[in-house]
Amino acid sequence: MQHPRLEAALARAARDLGAADDVTVRLERPRETAHGDLAANLAMVLAQQLGRKPRELAGELVDRLDLQALQIESAEIAGPGFINFRVSRDFLFDGLRHVCRAGRDYGRGDWGAGSRVNVEFVSANPTGPLHVGHGRGAAVGDTIARLLEFTGHDVCREFYVNDAGSQIDKLVDSISARHRQLEGESAAIPEGGYHGEYIVDLARELASDLADELAADASPEGRARVRRRAIERVIEEQRRTLEALRVQFDEFRSETELRESSSIEETVEQLTERGLIYEREGARWLRTTDFEDDKDRVLVKSDGSYTYFLPDIAYHHDKAKRGFDTAIDIWGADHHGYVPRMTAAMRALGLEKEFFEAVIVQLVRIERGGEEVKFSKRAGEFVTLRDLVDEVGADVTRYFFLERGPQQQMVFDLDLAKERSEKNPVYKVQYAHARIRSVYRRGDIDPEGIDFDADLSPLVETSAHEMIKTILGFPEVVEAAARSREPHRITAYLENLANELNSWYHAGTRDASLRVLGQEEAVTNARLVVVRASETVLRNGLELLGIEAPESM
RNA sequence: GCGCCCGUAGCUCAAUUGGACAGAGCACUGGGCUUCGGACCCAGGUGUUGGGGGUUCGAAUCCUCCCGGGCGCGCCA
Numbered sequence: 190m191q192h193p194r195l196e197a198a199l200a201r202a203a204r205d206l207g208a209a210d211d212v213t214v215r216l217e218r219p220r221e222t223a224h225g226d227l228a229a230n231l232a233m234v235l236a237q238q239l240g241r242k243p244r245e246l247a248g249e250l251v252d253r254l255d256l257q258a259l260q261i262e263s264a265e266i267a268g269p270g271f272i273n274f275r276v277s278r279d280f281l282f283d284g285l286r287h288v289c290r291a292g293r294d295y296g297r298g299d300w301g302a303g304s305r306v307n308v309e310f311v312s313a314n315p316t317g318p319l320h321v322g323h324g325r326g327a328a329v330g331d332t333i334a335r336l337l338e339f340t341g342h343d344v345c346r347e348f349y350v351n352d353a354g355s356q357i358d359k360l361v362d363s364i365s366a367r368h369r370q371l372e373g374e375s376a377a378i379p380e381g382g383y384h385g386e387y388i389v390d391l392a393r394e395l396a397s398d399l400a401d402e403l404a405a406d407a408s409p410e411g412r413a414r415v416r417r418r419a420i421e422r423v424i425e426e427q428r429r430t431l432e433a434l435r436v437q438f439d440e441f442r443s444e445t446e447l448r449e450s451s452s453i454e455e456t457v458e459q460l461t462e463r464g465l466i467y468e469r470e471g472a473r474w475l476r477t478t479d480f481e482d483d484k485d486r487v488l489v490k491s492d493g494s495y496t497y498f499l500p501d502i503a504y505h506h507d508k509a510k511r512g513f514d515t516a517i518d519i520w521g522a523d524h525h526g527y528v529p530r531m532t533a534a535m536r537a538l539g540l541e542k543e544f545f546e547a548v549i550v551q552l553v554r555i556e557r558g559g560e561e562v563k564f565s566k567r568a569g570e571f572v573t574l575r576d577l578v579d580e581v582g583a584d585v586t587r588y589f590f591l592e593r594g595p596q597q598q599m600v601f602d603l604d605l606a607k608e609r610s611e612k613n614p615v616y617k618v619q620y621a622h623a624r625i626r627s628v629y630r631r632g633d634i635d636p637e638g639i640d641f642d643a644d645l646s647p648l649v650e651t652s653a654h655e656m657i658k659t660i661l662g663f664p665e666v667v668e669a670a671a672r673s674r675e676p677h678r679i680t681a682y683l684e685n686l687a688n689e690l691n692s693w694y695h696a697g698t699r700d701a702s703l704r705v706l707g708q709e710e711a712v713t714n715a716r717l718v719v720v721r722a723s724e725t726v727l728r729n730g731l732e733l734l735g736i737e738a739p740e741s742m
Numbered sequence: 743g744c745g746c747c748c749g750u751a752g753c754u755c756a757a758u759u760g761g762a763c764a765g766a767g768c769a770c771u772g773g774g775c776u777u778c779g780g781a782c783c784c785a786g787g788u789g790u791u792g793g794g795g796g797u798u799c800g801a802a803u804c805c806u807c808c809c810g811g812g813c814g815c816g817c818c819a
Contacts (some may be wrong), residue, residue: 217758230761233799243799246819266764269799314819354819368798472817483745483815490817497819525746526814548746552812591797593755598753598812605768610781612768624779631778662758669758681756685766701755706778735805 190218190284190661191202192227195259195274199231202253207244208235218662225265225273226658235268243270246365250681281654282662289641290602295669296729301342310335310519311431312349315423316360319430321601322521324574328590328735329445329550329676330519331436335733336679337670345513346438349374349504349658352420353444354497359383360423361416368403376405387426387575391419434583435735447504453495456503456538465537475502480533502534509540516672517546520594525549548674550595555691557603581606588615591676591734611691614684615736621687622727622738623696624720625720632706632713636724637718647715652696656689656719663726667733669706676734683730690723 199512200216212235216227232247239246247266256264262282288295310330313323334344363383369376371392378384396403402411424441433436459475460466465476471491478485491591505702508516515537520527528547535545549690555562555572562572585606592614593599595649611617629636648654663682697704705716722727726737 215758217761219762220757221762228761233761236799271762273762326751350817356819470817474817487817491816492792494817496817522747522813524814528746549813551747597755598748602754605754612781614767617767620779627779665758673759678758681766685756688766693781695779696777698783701778704778 190226190658191278191665192216192259192274192276192280195227195254195261197469198259199229199250200255203231203235203252205253206235206249208237209238219273220355220513221601222655224267224271225263225275227274227276229272229274230270230324232266232272236264236270245524246270246342247272272369273384278646278648278654281657281661283650285657285718287642287718288725289639289662289718290441292725293729295725296663296733297339297341298664298668298671299341300668301340302670303343304341305343305345305513306337306515306517307345307347307511307513308350308517308519309347309349309508311427311436312351312518314351314354314356315420315427316356317383317423318387319427319574321555321574321577322550323573324434324577325553325590325599326519326521326550327431327434327574329435329548329595331653332591332672332676332679332734333517333519333548333671335734335735336667336674336676336727340668340671340734347442348438349447350424350441350443352421353448353500357416357420360419361412363388364392364395365403365405365407365412365417365572366416368396368400369405371396374405392541394422394596395419430573431580433575434586442504442507444500444504447507449502452507453500453503456506457499459506460488460537463537463539473685475534475537477530477533477537480536482529482533486530486534498530498534501531502538504667505531505535505545506538509535509544510532514544515546517545517548517552519548522549522551523561546674548595551598553590553599555603562603577601584619585613585615586619587735592680594677614680616742617691618680618683618687618727618731618738619739620742621690622724622731623740623742625690625724625727626740628705633731636721639721640714641718643714643718644711645715645718647709648719650693650696650700652689652693653716653719655687656693656723659686659689660722660726664731679730683727683734686726686730690727693719 194217196214200212204210204213214229214231216229219225219228236243236246244266247270251264251266251272254261254264256482260277260283261274262277263275267273308330311319311327313319329347338344359379359382362379366376366378366382367389371389378391389482392403395415399415399418401659402415407415419445438550457466460475464480466488467474467476471487472487474484474485475488486498487496489495490495505516525547528549531547532542532545536542579602589601605613609616611620628634666678666682669674670676702708705720708716731738
């Protein structure tokens with residue numbers, strides 16, 4: 190719940206009492222209802238600066254406020270110096286009307302206006318199907334992108350295709366070997382090659398028109414053709430899987446194309462000009478230790494080829510050149526060790542420390558019946574992301590991945606995921622939405638026609654008031670989630686709202702006078718306004734998560 | 743050995759970024775259930791926040807040292 194006018198009034202009062210001009214006032218919603226609706230710790234912060242007693246200061250601050258004009262019912266000084274405010278009903282009702290009026294835009298913010306953000310995620314090697322870890326990264330990355338868009342940023346979702354490394358040669362060799370095996374020849378999958386069943390499928394598919402190119406004595410040109418086709422097919426498959434998860438990208442950038450451009454040379458040149466590159470033992474090193482990395486890093490090996498790091502730097506450099514103010518990468522936990530060196534490299538190029546940011550997503554463990562479902566890529570038998578989405582659906586997959594903080598290792602409980610009851614949090618939230626839509630149908634109500642400008646004083650129950658306060662807290666939660674890059678704040682919030690809504694609603698099963706429908710017109714209408722506002726928040730919240738808000742279930 | 747992440751109720755996780763008596767959902771126990779949509783509703787209680795020390799009006803949150811888990815530490819990608 191926000192109250193900008195109260196914040197401003199408090200700031201003014203604080204300045205009157207000698208606080209600095211840039212004094213910041215933060216209002217919080219206390220967990221304890223006895224502590225009111227909004228609490229200010231201002232007096233305690235100020236007491237330190239001014240060398241005065243907090244409670245005394247609190248009293249003087251309150252004296253300087255026009256409570257009635259601010260729609261504040263009461264202001265109490267409590268504990269060590271908190272000021273606890275209780276808002277008036279009119280404040281809540283005005284807020285509720287605002288929610289209904291804003292509709293799909295409720296919760297939208299503009300603090301990101303003018304800022305261009307590149308969010309890079311998944312970026313899997315084009316050597317096979319995506320696994321569940323990629324799925325978590327995809328859900329998190331896409332949702333962070335949605336959060337940033339909703340808070341006013343200009344966002345680009347990007348997938349970097351590592352189509353240039355030696356792993357691609359292994360892919361081609363593996364397909365070729367499988368092809369020859371299918372032809373009855375003896376051929377072995379190369380060391381470090383790919384064993385999965387999908388390689389056999391690829392071999393079959395490509396054999397229809399590239400049989401000669403798959404032979405052992407294929408020409409380099411032939412191999413290049415196989416290479417292109419194989420990459421194309423694998424990426425296409427990955428893209429479809431992601432689409433099934435409702436993840437779509439604005440850009441696919443290819444490492445091969447990057448290498449063919451002059452980007453890498455330009456980046457090296459720029460680093461050289463800055464005097465940050467030196468030679469040692471035949472290799473060329475970047476002095477990342479100047480920027481808080483543990484050790485310097487090799488960019489060009491002694492044999493003249495690039496380390497993987499150099500194209501990566503050039504690629505991220507390119508993001509800056511394309512005009513992005515911020516580059517956020519979603520990385521798996523196994524890459525966290527690379528954060529300091531990439532940050533250092535960006536600073537070496539003269540970019541702000543804040544330009545590059547990595548969100549580290551921890552590993553996923555899949556369980557069924559309390560047992561881990563193993564996925565071992567080497568043995569070729571693994572649970573792919575596709576399998577998971579096919580089994581439990583996009584909504585559940587996304588929700589489960591988003592429900593926990595990215596840094597938290599998580600257990601994906603397949604049994605719970607398939608549960609179609611309120612035990613399963615995603616159903617609970619979706620159900621709350623479906624139930625609201627059902628109320629409209631049952632009451633033959635046009636939700637667009639609900640008169641939210643009408644008198645709302647029939648809303649007398651505290652349960653309704655509490656729910657309104659929750660509803661009015663949505664924009665803050667959205668902003669906090671976007672700033673901290675933590676989608677799970679949204680799921681936690683929605684679950685809480687769904688619980689409140691459900692118990693408010695269920696009160697009607699015990700006491701008919703508490704139902705929405707079938708009351709005196711003014712009462713029904715006022716309750717419908719609450720319903721409508723709840724629906725708005727549930728829908729907007731689910732939209733942010735990329736999860737459907739169903740009409741019925 | 744060094745670095746990063748994590749450790750919160752029996753389980754899975756929160757905790758408004760330093761705020762007040764640490765909260766939800768499962769699970770558990772008891773009581774309801776004649777329907778605006780359910781295997782549903784209501785009421786219970788559960789904690790030395792892994793442990794010790796420190797910083798301050800105030801710490802799960804910051805610092806430090808231990809314990810335990812995960813992941814990293816290539817001129818591999």
